[in-house]
Amino acid sequence: MSCRLVIDSSLLDWSADLPQEPPDEDVVCKCDARNVMNSVLRHDYHLWLSTDLYDEMCDQLYDQKKPEYKFRQWPRLWLQTMQERRRIENVQIPFENVLQGVQMCNEMVKDAHLIESALSSDGCVISRDEKILACWIGLCHKNPPAAIVTAHPKISSIVWADPQVQGEDVVWWLDAGAPEADAEAWKLNNQSQLEHGCQDYQTDKCVLDSGRSSGGST
Ligand SMILES: [Zn+2]
Numbered sequence: 001m002s003c004r005l006v007i008d009s010s011l012l013d014w015s016a017d018l019p020q021e022p023p024d025e026d027v028v029c030k031c032d033a034r035n036v037m038n039s040v041l042r043h044d045y046h047l048w049l050s051t052d053l054y055d056e057m058c059d060q061l062y063d064q065k066k067p068e069y070k071f072r073q074w075p076r077l078w079l080q081t082m083q084e085r086r087r088i089e090n091v092q093i094p095f096e097n098v099l100q101g102v103q104m105c106n107e108m109v110k111d112a113h114l115i116e117s118a119l120s121s122d123g124c125v126i127s128r129d130e131k132i133l134a135c136w137i138g139l140c141h142k143n144p145p146a147a148i149v150t151a152h153p154k155i156s157s158i159v160w161a162d163p164q165v166q167g168e169d170v171v172w173w174l175d176a177g178a179p180e181a182d183a184e185a186w187k188l189n190n191q192s193q194l195e196h197g198c199q200d201y202q203t204d205k206c207v208l209d210s211g212r213s214s215g216g217s218t
Helices: 011-012 024-042 049-062 067-071 073-084 106-110 111-118 131-142 147-151 151-155 168-176 180-188 204-210
Strands: 004-007 046-050 087-091 125-126 159-161
Touching: 004 011, 004 111, 011 024, 011 131, 024 073, 024 151, 024 168, 046 049, 046 111, 046 204, 049 073, 049 087, 049 111, 073 087, 087 131, 106 111, 111 125, 111 151, 131 147, 131 151, 147 151
Parallel strands: 004 046, 004 125, 046 087, 125 159
Antiparallel strands: none
């Protein structure tokens, strides 16, 4: 298996146990997330995570002070198993892949480590957060092209799989060995725009002036 995957902590969050009598859609989310994660485990995929992204995962899973802690045993065990099998790699983000905040909205800035990790590995993200996917698709469809896409042209061809958007196809694709040809439609510039449109793309100037860190907290 050659495909190095970048996985967002949103997927691990959704795989957690649910409180009693959860809404139906939460049960669906949980099943989607676990199916994807089980497939990743079953097929010897490796995760490529930047230090930022890995720290974010650990913060969410191992912080005993958070009320969600007791529900997150399943994703903790999954992560532990991945670690024991040495399938979590630390991605060093080269300077040319660091996104400088240009034109991203606050959510995109917060999740920029996903794109940075993907640019620095095989360009393949799995997440479960339709809103952030919508933001990136929208940015890749901008005409004239957004400055950040001009500066990092590989962003447009990042394969972004989200079980909320592509359904069970994501698991079938992973089970099939993540064939590149089958993921053509999931490249950011090939995906159709989603209902949630990002209204908050910043102008180059205001982001450059404010810097990345100040835009990051939501
Ligand atoms: Zn946005």
